[in-house]
Amino acid sequence: MSGRREEILDAALDIADEHGLEAVSMRALADRVGVTPMALYRHVKDKSALLDGMIGRLLTALLPARTPEDQTWEERLGALGHACREVTRRHPWAAHLLFSRPAVTPDAVRAVDIVYTALIDAGVPESQVPRLERLVSTFVIGFAASEASGRFSPGTLDPRSRRGQLPDEELPGHRRLAPYLDLPVDLTAEFEADLEDIRALIRAAAGRP
Amino acid sequence: MSGRREEILDAALDIADEHGLEAVSMRALADRVGVTPMALYRHVKDKSALLDGMIGRLLTALLPARTPEDQTWEERLGALGHACREVTRRHPWAAHLLFSRPAVTPDAVRAVDIVYTALIDAGVPESQVPRLERLVSTFVIGFAASEASGRFSPGTLDPRSRRGQLPDEELPGHRRLAPYLDLPVDLTAEFEADLEDIRALIRAAAGRP
């Protein structure tokens, strides 16, 4: 029950928030905790175990203390999705780590269970629930990771880079959509619209037993 | 036009395929090419530019030489999705890199354009096409990254880890779905089913102008 481990993990979170994940080294972490690098191995075993511990801390913060019973399945799914996106907006370095490790910690299993019960309540046939859970979580984590890594906003780097590198006649889609492509994107509204489309997909799956 | 750069990038791909992405160091790459580490900077500028160049090579291999005109939009979307998954199955280390960099290279822009035209042909209102392109690509890359990183198969590490860590009454979804949770998953079939659900989502978007 030693809070020492949590203290170390939280120090690592602070370093990542301030200077990025690549700044989280055993040596820098030891410095921050006020100890020699080797002392960390008493509490963490490994660098990769350290990273696992860090996302574990985030998952604990992400989850609702108790799943509210008075919400519809649509609301519970939306709340979990927004919570996930909120965590990766606060800790952009964490986004791609969510893809790296399977859902084996207790908190991650609880998150999966929330989606399972939402899908069951939606009326999805039980044999289809595990697949649709993976579809939903893949999309939500993928959106969060795309936003965090800047995949959704290439224009900020070089506004004209999307076109110009190729002759326009080879990009009929871009030419046709030109009026829409330079508009700023409201990712919060887009995420909500995406979630609504996913909910419709789930309703369709529920309606074909 | 010097093929020297491509030679170096392909050597880096070989190292990653054989020993993982973390084995791709400037020094190891220089050894493989038969040169001193510093000589690489003549052709690559940076380590991160090296990584960009590597995914660039993969994207070129992934794309169809010319978009076939005789396929339906459903077929073109499916072909691109399967090509993407195929690349990350052959090069698992590449999956999470696809999330890191925005689609700015000519090949990446061409891939986006293929999805744009598929969505336009499906009848999606033009104002909705960019959002749905991001939804589709996020899901496809997310699926590929999940599969490559093992996020979809936690059972291979520890078959009983999903349950057992928490009391069963806190995991009603898992308890209810128990008969389905230990079955082996056919990810090829699952990806196809997911794609079909996404296509239905697109048809729905096309039907509400």
Added chain:
DNA sequence: ACCTGAACACCGTTCAAGT
């Protein structure tokens, strides 16, 4: 139990120098 010092085998990158 918990921590330290010194050491090993690595990194990416800069800089001046060579041909």
Added chain:
DNA sequence: ACCTGAACACCGTTCAAGT
């Protein structure tokens, strides 16, 4: 133009030793 050698400021981790 293209490459090299030496150096700088870092890594994760092991191992024997200290309290």
